[in-house]
Amino acid sequence: MLRGFYTAAAGMMANQRMQETLSNNMANAYTPGYKADQGTMRAFPELLIERMGSKTIPTKNGFKVPDAGHVGSLNTGVYMQEAVPSFIQGDLKETGVGTDLALVQNEVPDESGSLFFRVQNEDGEERYTRNGNFTVDGEGFLTTNHGYYVLDRNGDPIDTGGMEFKVSKNGELTVGGQAFTLGVSYTSDASQMVKEGNDLFRLSEEGSIIVNPGEEEGVGYSIHQSHLERSNVDPNRTMTEMMNTYRSFEMNQRVLKAYDQSMQKAVTEIGRIS
Amino acid sequence: MNRSMIQSAVTMGQLQKKLDLVGNNLSNSETTGYKSHNADFSSLLYQQINNQSHSDAEIGRVTPEGIRIGSGAKLGHTNFDLTQGSLKNTGRELDVALVEDRHMFGLRVTTEQGEEVHYTRAGNFYLNPVEDGQLLLTDANGYPVIGADGENIILEDNFQAITIDSNGRILITRDQNQLVEGTLNVSEAVRPRMLESVGANRFRIPANVEEDGIMGDVLSGDVKMQSQTLETSNVDVAKQMTEMLMAQRAYQFNAKSISTGDQMMGLVSQLRS
Secondary structure (H helix, E strand, C coil): CCCHHHHHHHHHHHHHHHHHHHHHHHHCCCCCCCCCCCEEECCCCCEEEEEEEEEEEECCCCCCEEEEEEEEEEEEEEEEEEEEEEECCEEEEEEECCCEEEEEEEEEECCCCCEEEECCCCCCCEEEEEECCCCCCCCEECCCHHHHHHECCCHHHHHHCCCCCCEEECCEEEECCCCCCCCCCCCCHHEEEEEEECCEEEECCCCCCECCCCCCCEEEEEEEEEEEEEECCCHHCCCCCCHHHHHHHHHHHHHHHHHHHHHHHHHHHHHCCC | CCCHHHHHHHHHHHHHHHHHHHHHHHHHCCCCCCCCCEEEEEECCCCHHHHHHHHCCCCCCCCCCCEEECCCCCEEEEEEEECCCEEEECCCCCCCCCCCCCCCEEEEECCCCCCEEEECCECCCEEEEEEECCCEEEEECCCCCCCCCCCCCCCCCCCCCCECCCCCEEEEEEEEEEEEEEEEEEEEEHHHHHHHEEEEEECCCCCCCCCCEEEEEHHHHHHHEEECEECCCCCHHHHHHHHHHHHHHHHHHHHHHHHHHHHHHHHHCCCCC
């Protein structure tokens, strides 16, 4: 009977999820290349509420016929539907370390398009990252800080030999006369990128990606050596959202308690035999 | 269950490490030849929560199903910044400073595992007497400095003057004659990220790592150093202070997440009171 009981509880659960997303954003506020997740709430499917009643037909005996009418629609709860990363460019920080690379997207043809470095995970599969906090491993290959190989435009690991390499704005890596072009991928719909942890993104089954986009796709980017792209988390905004979510959680709790008091009345007052 | 508290607690532990690193840099801001360490963060594993049981009800959804919630952040790798520290003239004959970024002196260090070669940028050397009338060139801790021939540098006593020239040769003056009686060995760190700090200003190649290609030889013509000079630490105090403020604020923000999570738990427990 009291539909709102579960509505309020669902609200609390959704707020809890939201808080988890926000708190993870806050935790990664200083992770280079981190893209803040934005939670979206969604109402449960609508229910049509019907009234049950009867109408008296003005006859001599007062004949009654059932009469049901629509009252309106009601959502019986809310849930967190998705946590979509915001792919806004983070600002650059100068580090002075030659193995730090920042990817800056200058022009992309699609509104939700985004560019990534190509890396290879431990299973040999291609993954994407914006964290350019790279290093050189014991064999001289350029890797991410988890040891995943950074790929060139042909999909091969880059052998830098040592620390002596220069990266130009257009992604050309030169080491002792040899030149590589850093592999970059472009997706026109970044909402299909799924976070996997360790700074990596994976492409979902529906998504599509363009490997090594060039001028014909209208994609312009630049790579900045000795810089890192900072996280695009805004701590002020995140803190405000956390306070908001907390209050919403609190209000749902109040509603839940109010329902409980109604129930108490039903148990202790209506049910009393005097 | 309460993920937000776990995420923040994990991250606070990692931020503490960042603060430790900054603290160590600051305390070595006056150490000869110290190379500052830096570290950046990296995100942690994401968990997928399937809270959409009816996919046909997901009208208008554009992203892949399930929501993914991360589990905080951790420190990525720690790197040395090998840039040159500023040079300080000391006027002392046995002080030398390397002026190429990744060049290092070799030291012979006896550890529990046996004899190891360690590398250092600190060029404050000393002469220690060994046997009769012989002097051994050592670092500040008394470990022998390796010469260009791979041997320790041992000099006969009784000389009027000693100087180290810009190519690392040790020139000794005896009875108005100047002679080269030893040459300092200089190696180049080709892949310095593989080196391990062992304290006391020294680095070594870790035991479980293939040694090939990590350190390289420097041809005697390419050795460049400045005598009567010491290389100071390359710690940028202003930058380290900024990093410290940043880490402290991040710590506070995460602590706030924990207390918010705690208050939420409090509200839940009040439901039945």
